[in-house]
Amino acid sequence: MGGIWQRARVSSLAWLGAALLLIIVPPWMAGGYRIFQFTFVVIYLIAILGLNIVTGYNGQFSLGHGAFYAVGAYVTGALMYHAGTPYWATIPLAGLTAGLVGFLFAIPALRLSGLYLALATLALAISVPQILKKWESVTGGVQGLVLTKPHSPIGALTSDQWLFYFTAVVALVLYIAAWVVLRSSVGRAFVAIRDNEVAAEAAGIPIARFKTLAFGMSAFYAGIAGSLSAFVVAYVAPDSFDFLLSLNLVVGMVVGGTGTIIGPALGAVFIEFLPSYSQDISRAAPGVVEGVVLVVFMYLMPTGVAGFLATAGRKALSLVRGRTVNHGAAGAVPPTLADQEPRAGPGEGG
């Protein structure tokens, strides 16, 4: 028992160190636009993390997270534009509003599952941008709202560098929060519902409460991502939140590794950089390049990058161990590794 805790602590310290390194270094590696791209990796990471909670861990398919992202972006946009609220102060309200919308949406959605739930969330993703266009007095209609880009409070940092650090710290806090919740009895209940709803209910888990909680929490994350995007881009417009955004988040989640804790980070890198690299390869048909890359990824890594890395790591480790210490139980997965594995089988969710 103690050993498990110690190992968990060492590995989480290692993760934290890696995360800090990834936060500190990138803005010094490149200039303006690259930093902006890195910032968007972080923003997508938060959104995918949210989507992963409801779809990856809880098994409720959502094609509509772009809508919650849009809600968060517009709360921040409207507060900054109309009320002159400082950008950082709008973030909690943006998250909570999106979370509330997600929670309320989840109540009628409780009756739906699988493909029907996917269609209902799709409807949400399609309708929200249009509602935003109509509600002109607050949202600025088709024109959107032009915001002032936040200045860096630290002289040594450019505005882009500052925004990267700012979003990265928000992401780190949210990441740790998600990690804590998903490893607690709440996260266990989410996965139990995904795995077997009937048995979960028989074990005393109130299904409706946990499903709406997962949806609300998930939308809260998406809303915060949207809020950050609003002031990073310094502009909100309905067309930034089209259905393709929702779909991209799903792609990022699946490619990164559904139902894993590091998957969202990997998926966010993928969806941010794939379009621009596809442009480099073929200016005429970047969509084709994206499609091919996506198919290749799915083919080579059916459990996402996170699942692929876990399997590869396990194989490498057993190879090394097999050579140095030839234990009787050949090929058996060492329990130390099994403990640290993501508890949810990647790829089996959704």
Place this chain on the structure above:
Amino acid sequence: MPKLEVRGLTKRFGGILALEDVSFDVEEGEIVGLIGPNGAGKTTVLNCISRFVPPDHGAIAYGQRQILRLARHDVVKAGIARTFQQAELFKTMTVLDNLLIGLHTEGQLGGIASRFSVPARWRTERRRHLRAAEVIEFLGLRDVQHQVASSLPFGLQKRVDVARALASTPRLILLDEPASGLSHEEVDELRQLIVSMRNDLKVTVLLVEHHMGLVMAASDRVVVLDFGRTIAEGTPQQVQADRKVIEAYLGEERPAV
């Protein structure tokens, strides 16, 4: 002394009368077998008690509690746990995590404060782990506790299902065909397990089962259903000698005219 009282249970599925005025009791500390030919309504009775199926008429009381007023997820809090014919495990989770889910309701009696207090949650989680370890020991699942549930052979999966139900420290356990799909040796282990659950853990057992050998060897009392009606009730010996039971299983004898 909680006692399970089933009274006048009636359930119709479309045109089929699955249960017709079924009544029986299970006393505290008893092992009661509920048997009957295929389609007799045994599992429907069990599903009514665990609130998976709402009966059309009738009442189910457990001690002072009216079970039919409880939500499905509150049945386990009333002290009644169940298993499933097909094991129904959380397939991507380890055996240990399956048991921890079985302990989901543990520590929820402390009210709102304990839900939001982090140290209280840790203490609860610690209690869950200790209890899970006990049950894992009791059922001999130690070697497989870190394995993913779906990777286990079916016999072991059914054992994990029983373990998950026992983890909640129930006073009454409803076993839905625990012997189906088990080998001869496994059935014998199961019989010992059922008896030991009652003798050592003081859990009352309602056993829905096809396997006659198991029911007759393990039960104190047997209730026989046929076409949704109770046709006999008594000790295994009495039931085995009952004409109506023999007819139900072997087909009706032609009345001698």
